[in-house]
Structures are given as C-alpha cells and as structure tokens.
Amino acid sequence: MAAANGSRLANLRFLVGLARAAGGALIFSLPLLMTMELWWLGFYMGRLQLALLTLVTFPLLVLLSHYVGFERTFDWREDVVDALAAYAVAVIMAVVLHPLLVIAAPGDSFSEIIGKIALQAVPGAIGALLALSQLGQAQEEDGSRRRHWQEEPSYPRELFLMLLGALFLSLNLAPTEEMVLIGHRMPPLYSLLLVVLSLLLMHAFVYSVEFRGQHDPGNGHPGHARLFLHYTVAGYGIVLLTSLFILWTFGRFEGIGMLDVVAITVVLAFPASIGAAAARLIL
C-alpha cells in the first residue's frame, strides 16, 4: 500500500518535473527557434558537424545532471536517465513548435527537418535539464547539496560550468552573420583589446564568485594571481575552444584566412566569456 502510494507519488513528481523541464527547454531554445539563420543552418550545415554537436552535447548533459542535479548520490545511470529525459523533452518541444511556427512545412525533406530539430534540441535539452535539477532544488526542503558545494568547491565542476555557459552563449550568437562581419571589420589591435576586455570582465565575475562563496574572510583565500590563472585564464581557454568548435560546426570558417579565423573566434569569445563567467555565478 505504502509502496504503491510512493510509486504513484514518484510518477506524479516526475510529471511535474517534466512540465518544468518543458518550461526550461522553451526559455533556452526560443531565441534560437526564432532566428532564421538557425533554420537555414539546420539544412545546410555539414551533417558530420551536426552529428558531432549532438554526440558532444549528450555527455555534457550527463555531466550537467551530475554536477547540478539534485541527487545527492553520484549515480551515473541516474544522470544518464535524466539527460535522456531532458533530451526527450527538448525534441518533443521542437517537434511541436516547428510545424506550428511553420519552420517545418510540407515539402521539407526528412533530412531538413531532422537537421532543424537536432540543432534546436541542444539548447532545449540544456534548459530542460537545468529546469529539472535547478528549479527542483527549490522544492527540496533541505539545501544540503548547495551548502555541500560551497564548502567543497570542485575545480572540474567550476570549469564544466564555464564550458556550459560558453557553449550556450556561443550557440545563440554564432549563427548570425554579425560575428563574421565584426571579425572582418576589426583591426588586429582591436581584437587584442577585446581579448583584454574579455579577460578583465571574466576576472571580475571570478572575483565576485569567490567573494560570494567566502564565509570566513582571511581563511585560505587564494591570491589574485592564482585566481586569475586557475579560473580566468583557464576559463578563457575553454571559452576560446568552445567558440572555435561552434564556429567550425556552423561552417563559419569556410574560405576564410587564418587571421580572420582568430579575429572571428575572439569576437564570439567575448559574449561566450561572459556566459562562462556568469554560469558559475548563477548555477
């Protein structure tokens, strides 16, 4: 009797979780869903690149569930199940919204529709998983997980969150022509200045995260130089690699010289670095 009740309750809670996940998927994927450059990328971008993006996203979702999810145990199977459920929510959301907004219409080939949905599922699944785990924490009466993190911040987790923030922001901005245009127009000196500005802003975020997490001032507070190397520089490295990967995935480097590749990457890395730094503060 009690077991049946428990399982019914578990099902109900999961359904509530799914509804929440749908909300998260919507918030995270709407900006991209309503950008026509992204619809075009859905059919013309390289199939290998799109397959790679999907295959890279999935382990990231599992890791996200692992690092941000509200389970106290480190059960990888559970994380995989959560990541799959989040992916399902994102795909269903895309399947419903594409025909409704006539982004997928009669006459579109299967390949075209799959491409659009595959692209849309990436930010959607991130949003769904964040909503499943993050908003779920509010329902948990004990905040033990969060406190546990603040006492023992894990360096890989921090780097992962930066990667996620960078990925999300660059996914949103890389499809637009403007990244390439700005990159083409910037003189090398300006690119250099943009790198400095990105680093400074990132460090400001890093510093404020440290400040927030510090309950006991003066007790083992890491020095500025160490913070700068460990978080800002390492984070910016992750940001650059993420921007490079996304731009390559979207075919933005085709027929472009090495200097422009660097310039465009630096341009995209600017918002991506803010995303990376802010992700640590928010999540």
Place this chain on the structure above:
Amino acid sequence: MAGQRGTGHGSPWAQSATEWIAAGVGLAALLVITGTLLFEVITGNGHPPRISAQAGEITTQDGVFHIPVELTNHGSRTGAGVLVVGELRDGEGEVVEEAEFELDFLPPRSTRRGGLYFDLDPHDFELSISPRGYHYP
C-alpha cells in the same frame, strides 16, 4: 517516502515508470537523429544541387497568366539564391516573353514553391521553365 530517500537513490522521482518512458523516448530521439545524420555523412557524396522544375496549372489573375512552379533539389547539397526563369517562345524559337523568380534556399530533397506571371497566354506559345543557377549558402 523518507525511506525511499534514505536508500541512496537521491532523486524523489528516481524509480518512477514515467521516468523510464521519458528516457526511452530521449534515447530513441537521440538514435534517430544521430543515425539519420551519420547515414547522410556516409551516403552523402557532396553532389551539387540538381534542381527540377515542375509547372502547375495555368490560371488567369486580373488579366495576367499565372503558372505555379514546384522546384525539387535531387542533389545532396543546398542551393541558395536559385534563379528560376520561364520563357515563352514562338514558332520560330524566338523568346517573346520572360519571367523569373529567385528562391532563397532549396535544401537537398526538399520542395519549394513559387510562381511566374506572363502577359501573353502561355497556351499559345512553347513554355520552358528552368533553374539557371545557384550559389552555396
């Protein structure tokens, strides 16, 4: 409930049936999407757009003749800026009227529709509709 939490399966909805169904749907979606994409990687040979134009039924609208056109790309790459030209020729092969439109994009195996307007009645002439060019996006 408290016992369930205490077992170490931390999530309150850890073992629910709906969770497994959702995960199954997610797995199926992941396999279909990556499977389709990788299948295209293997079978796609980078053929340039191969575009066919199919004219529909001619109707009159306010004194002009309208011909709907359906374009299909049989190649394996997207054509952008696809220019479609329709021509009316007389008995001697001279072009007497020309109409055209441009398609932003024509993805592989997809179909897009457009239309051509002629002042002369296409029934009285020889009509040809052909794609004239494209560029890659």
